């Protein structure tokens with residue numbers, strides 16, 4: 001994510017469903033303000049990192065994962081992830097979160113925290129595929145989650161394999177291969193998870 005990505009981020013946000021926006025920002029959010037866009041794109045790649053997945057042909061943003069380091073505990077950062085609705089359930093959220101976790105580890109962060117809706121089973125499940133998660137009830141139908149980031153988040157291919165096997169067991173292999181809408185587009189491996197500028 002770079003400062004010049006404001007228009008791309010605003011356009012990607014417009015394509016998110018109301019439910020996804022609500023789950024991501026925990027309040028009805030019609031559009032991102034100029035202040036929010038500045039905050040979300042002008043990241044220092046150290047205390048605040050954001051990775052974007054881009055569809056290779058259209059260059060449309062498909063998903064973003066970010067962390068913001070805690071001002072009280074430098075080992076901890078609040079993490080958030082969102083994937084375009086028609087790209088959900090293809091493994092992209094997993095890919096983004098794992099890459100973000102690897103970046104966080106490089107910056108000395110060992111725990112992700114977050115406040116999520118209790119009803120947000122997709123993200124609660126996603127976090128559990130990455131490592132040990134503690135959950136604590138919080139006000140307003142939310143829960144505080146705390147994830148111990150594995151030492152090598154990208155080396156844990158077993159997690160990915162377990163995901164594919166779980167999908168097969170639930171009869172969801174087709175969904176995972178072809179996307180939630182069965183439109184036959186390429187699975188997430190076809191998307192570039194863009195690394196921060198310094199890494200390219």
Ligand SMILES: CC(C)(COP(=O)(O)OP(=O)(O)OC[C@H]1O[C@@H](n2cnc3c(N)ncnc32)[C@H](O)[C@@H]1OP(=O)(O)O)[C@@H](O)C(=O)NCCC(=O)NCCS
Pocket residue numbers: 019020021023024079080081082083084087088089090091092093094095114116120121122123125126129162163164166167
């Ligand atoms: C949470 C979110 C990022 C997941 O992205 P995704 O690309 O669909 O995730 P994946 O395809 O990698 O799936 C991750 C796991 O969650 C599971 N999952 C995904 N959607 C699910 C759903 N609707 N119900 C149950 N499980 C679900 C998948 O089966 C997968 O588990 P598996 O590996 O054991 O099969 C996506 O749903 C999203 O953008 N939601 C809106 C924003 C949001 O809620 N953000 C989190 C709060 S910051």
